[in-house]
Amino acid sequence: MTTLTQIGKQAKAAARKLASLDTATKNKGLFSMADALIANQQVILTANKQDLANANEMPKKFLDRLMLNEQRITDMANGLRSIAQLPDPTAEIDRGWINADGLQIIQRRVPLGVIGIIFEARPNVTADATGLTFKSGNAVILRGGKEAIQTNLAIAKILRDALTQIELPADAVQMVSDPGHESAQEMMNLTGYIDVLIPRGGHGLIQRVVKTATVPVIETGAGNCHVYVDRDAKLDMATAITVNAKVQRPSVCNAAEKLLIHRQVAPTFLPVIAKALIKHGVQLRGDEAACQIVPEISPATKEDWDTEYNDLIMAVKVVDSLDEAITHINDHSTHHSETIITDNLERGRQFQEQIDSACVYVNASTRFTDGGMFGFGAEIGISTQKLHARGPMGLSQLTTIKYEITGNGQIRK
Amino acid sequence: MTTLTQIGKQAKAAARKLASLDTATKNKGLFSMADALIANQQVILTANKQDLANANEMPKKFLDRLMLNEQRITDMANGLRSIAQLPDPTAEIDRGWINADGLQIIQRRVPLGVIGIIFEARPNVTADATGLTFKSGNAVILRGGKEAIQTNLAIAKILRDALTQIELPADAVQMVSDPGHESAQEMMNLTGYIDVLIPRGGHGLIQRVVKTATVPVIETGAGNCHVYVDRDAKLDMATAITVNAKVQRPSVCNAAEKLLIHRQVAPTFLPVIAKALIKHGVQLRGDEAACQIVPEISPATKEDWDTEYNDLIMAVKVVDSLDEAITHINDHSTHHSETIITDNLERGRQFQEQIDSACVYVNASTRFTDGGMFGFGAEIGISTQKLHARGPMGLSQLTTIKYEITGNGQIRK
Numbered sequence: 122m123t124t125l126t127q128i129g130k131q132a133k134a135a136a137r138k139l140a141s142l143d144t145a146t147k148n149k150g151l152f153s154m155a156d157a158l159i160a161n162q163q164v165i166l167t168a169n170k171q172d173l174a175n176a177n178e179m180p181k182k183f184l185d186r187l188m189l190n191e192q193r194i195t196d197m198a199n200g201l202r203s204i205a206q207l208p209d210p211t212a213e214i215d216r217g218w219i220n221a222d223g224l225q226i227i228q229r230r231v232p233l234g235v236i237g238i239i240f241e242a243r244p245n246v247t248a249d250a251t252g253l254t255f256k257s258g259n260a261v262i263l264r265g266g267k268e269a270i271q272t273n274l275a276i277a278k279i280l281r282d283a284l285t286q287i288e289l290p291a292d293a294v295q296m297v298s299d300p301g302h303e304s305a306q307e308m309m310n311l312t313g314y315i316d317v318l319i320p321r322g323g324h325g326l327i328q329r330v331v332k333t334a335t336v337p338v339i340e341t342g343a344g345n346c347h348v349y350v351d352r353d354a355k356l357d358m359a360t361a362i363t364v365n366a367k368v369q370r371p372s373v374c375n376a377a378e379k380l381l382i383h384r385q386v387a388p389t390f391l392p393v394i395a396k397a398l399i400k401h402g403v404q405l406r407g408d409e410a411a412c413q414i415v416p417e418i419s420p421a422t423k424e425d426w427d428t429e430y431n432d433l434i435m436a437v438k439v440v441d442s443l444d445e446a447i448t449h450i451n452d453h454s455t456h457h458s459e460t461i462i463t464d465n466l467e468r469g470r471q472f473q474e475q476i477d478s479a480c481v482y483v484n485a486s487t488r489f490t491d492g493g494m495f496g497f498g499a500e501i502g503i504s505t506q507k508l509h510a511r512g513p514m515g516l517s518q519l520t521t522i523k524y525e526i527t528g529n530g531q532i533r534k
Numbered sequence: 535m536t537t538l539t540q541i542g543k544q545a546k547a548a549a550r551k552l553a554s555l556d557t558a559t560k561n562k563g564l565f566s567m568a569d570a571l572i573a574n575q576q577v578i579l580t581a582n583k584q585d586l587a588n589a590n591e592m593p594k595k596f597l598d599r600l601m602l603n604e605q606r607i608t609d610m611a612n613g614l615r616s617i618a619q620l621p622d623p624t625a626e627i628d629r630g631w632i633n634a635d636g637l638q639i640i641q642r643r644v645p646l647g648v649i650g651i652i653f654e655a656r657p658n659v660t661a662d663a664t665g666l667t668f669k670s671g672n673a674v675i676l677r678g679g680k681e682a683i684q685t686n687l688a689i690a691k692i693l694r695d696a697l698t699q700i701e702l703p704a705d706a707v708q709m710v711s712d713p714g715h716e717s718a719q720e721m722m723n724l725t726g727y728i729d730v731l732i733p734r735g736g737h738g739l740i741q742r743v744v745k746t747a748t749v750p751v752i753e754t755g756a757g758n759c760h761v762y763v764d765r766d767a768k769l770d771m772a773t774a775i776t777v778n779a780k781v782q783r784p785s786v787c788n789a790a791e792k793l794l795i796h797r798q799v800a801p802t803f804l805p806v807i808a809k810a811l812i813k814h815g816v817q818l819r820g821d822e823a824a825c826q827i828v829p830e831i832s833p834a835t836k837e838d839w840d841t842e843y844n845d846l847i848m849a850v851k852v853v854d855s856l857d858e859a860i861t862h863i864n865d866h867s868t869h870h871s872e873t874i875i876t877d878n879l880e881r882g883r884q885f886q887e888q889i890d891s892a893c894v895y896v897n898a899s900t901r902f903t904d905g906g907m908f909g910f911g912a913e914i915g916i917s918t919q920k921l922h923a924r925g926p927m928g929l930s931q932l933t934t935i936k937y938e939i940t941g942n943g944q945i946r947k
Contacts, residue, residue, distance in 0.1 A: 137864065141887060220909050224898055233920050234890070316920050335745060337921045358943040365945035451550065473938040474554060485637055485941030496633050507646050507729050507934040508750045509922040521920040525886040528898030530771040532778035
């Protein structure tokens with residue numbers, strides 16, 4: 122078996138080649154990989170059947186994510202083709218200037234180099250992540266969940282062969298063939314080879330990577346998101362946004378988990394909003410004031426305020442002021458997405474300025490925090506850290522800068 | 535004694551206040567701190583004498599860095615005043631657009647929050663780092679070397695009092711009063727309170743922080759920098775740049791440590807360049823070919839190619855081609871700054887494109903990698919990592935982004 126250090130070396134060598142490819146060549150690679158997925162879909166489906174058979178004890182929701190069919194393979198191929206249509210971030214020159222000594226300084230966008238992705242049993246990540254890292258000129262080392270290993274290896278082999286066929290480096294895409302805990306651990310410590318590691322998956326996986334990795338990590342997808350209904354909110358708008366943010370897709374990170382409501386409007390608003398949420402199957406928990414207003418709300422515990430449910434559960438808190446709402450959110454949020462419903466300009470502005478989260482909304486659903494919705498064309502994840510990338514990460518977040526400085530003999534005095 | 539968690543909490547609270555200050559108020563704070571340093575210089579000098587007395591066994595070079603006098607305090611004050619003149623990065627809106635749903639999305643620059651700085655016995659860092667972090671709207675937790683503790687505490691108290699006097703949060707600047715190893719270790723693990731930790735000092739300190747910290751770190755100041763003299767170089771330019779890059783200030787990270795020279799010109803160039811370097815007191819080490827051409831060059835070991843001397847030592851290697859030079863540099867560099875001396879456009883371009891370092895020069899000294907030289911006005915360090923910041927870090931590298939999204943009731947379909 123190839124060791125991880127070997128994989129790292131190969132990735133580094135491939136990354137150097139990828140960094141000098143022009144956009145047209147990279148797009149050719151993306152189309153070649155897309156065509157190969159379609160041409161070899163039977164190979165993928167056979168491998169996937171094997172994975173599904175091995176995993177038949179797992180919950181239905183899990184199996185649904187693991188399962189591929191012709192449509193899903195077509196979607197993966199179309200994903201690669203649509204990434205080919207996006208602008209190449211490494212074709213950009215951010216800025217340039219002449220310094221006081223007459224040096225011409227150009228600030229260019231360049232690939233990060235080698236990107237590691239640790240993910241769970243969603244085989245589509247193999248193709249999606251490859252598309253984004255390849256277009257931005259990076260080599261990728263993928264390490265997927267053990268339940269999807271046959272599917273992942275089959276897809277990775279097809280993508281690699283498609284690159285080889287048009288004389289591009291196959292090591293642009295490498296799948297770790299041993300999906301055990303040790304390989305994940307080794308990847309987290311592959312200093313010198315991995316420029317950034319992006320974990321994709323559940324809270325447990327992400328926290329383990331953030332806490333133990335010594336290579337640089339981008340933390341994604343932790344979403345304890347808040348809706349705050351201010352005293353000047355419109356009731357119908359507040360209800361529609363709260364319901365949308367909670368129930369439209371409760372399992373994702375930009376779904377709302379908490380509802381804060383101004384004491385002045387709580388007696389009028391909370392019964393209406395609670396009724397709408399309960400109608401959609403939401404289980405409500407709340408502080409004392411909330412429970413008093415709506416008896417169907419059960420008491421929340423201290424832990425509730427810090428919990429991301431990813432489910433049809435919402436905790437409700439009545440607050441005395443906008444300041445209290447802001448403080449509560451800054452103290453308990455994962456700093457992903459929060460929204461205020463208000464008709465007051467000044468209060469909306471204060472909320473946006475003082476909330477310390479990646480995406481701060483006025484009068485809109487938190488569900489819009491998404492690379493596609495933002496118009497980035499694609500996303501590799503939603504960063505909840507402040508360093509390097511914050512919020513939806515598109516292609517340009519997979520790049521760094523480099524200064525190219527040209528002189529005619531300048532020396533420093 | 536205040537615990538580090540307590541310090542972290544106080545910093546977080548101060549950071550929230552700092553984030554909403556306008557530029558004029560922050561500049562007022564900088565001037566107030568500058569004035570206070572001058573007004574209280576006797577207090578600083580007294581504390582400094584105490585530190586110097588305790589450290590009298592240390593080498594002269596060390597004591598020179600530790601020692602303050604009236605001129606140095608004036609320089610510190612002027613440093614704060616000049617930071618006040620620089621543009622406020624958090625006053626910038628990077629871009630804004632309307633998405634397909636009619637949401638107005640504004641991408642703003644905002645402070646990172648709380649910045650930790652671990653540094654050695656250079657008390658001027660206390661004022662310099664405070665100026666940069668304060669102007670960019672961040673709170674700072676400083677932890678200096680134990681030999682400068684009295685001076686550092688005196689300066690920090692003066693800066694804090696100056697902020698209090700004009701009703702700004704004193705906790706914008708906190709100095710850890712226990713300069714032991716434990717406090718450094720605790721700071722490296724102050725997750726949830728420190729948004730980024732920047733170590734400033736020697737190689738040992740930086741590596742310890744990078745390897746053990748669980749809070750996000752920016753690695754700065756590792757500089758195994760290369761000069762490559764190509765076959766088309768002008769001899770006088772090659773000599774002037776090599777001498778400047780090596781001897782103008784050998785102790786700093788942007789000084790050159792390695793000289794690569796194309797085999798075709800080595801017999802003509804190397805004797806001239808070696809003579810000039812030796813005249814400046816440089817001890818030369820080299821590969822076999824270099825030693826054969828210039829007998830004064832002693833044989834280099836394998837370790838030499840990866841060593842940052844920070845001293846009047848340079849290792850010389852003769853290479854067969856531009857490709858060999860590029861590969862050698864990418865394999866051994868710390869990815870800080872490298873330069874090629876060439877009159878050939880295509881070869882200069884290839885070097886700049888294929889070298890994977892923060893600053894890649896053609897026909898200029900590596901000594902220009904510096905926030906001041908680049909025109910950034912000030913710098914907190916030179917990042918040798920790719921994530922978040924690369925190369926000289928000015929005020930804007932102490933910020934992150936935030937999306938402020940305003941709608942009129944949008945929900946996701």
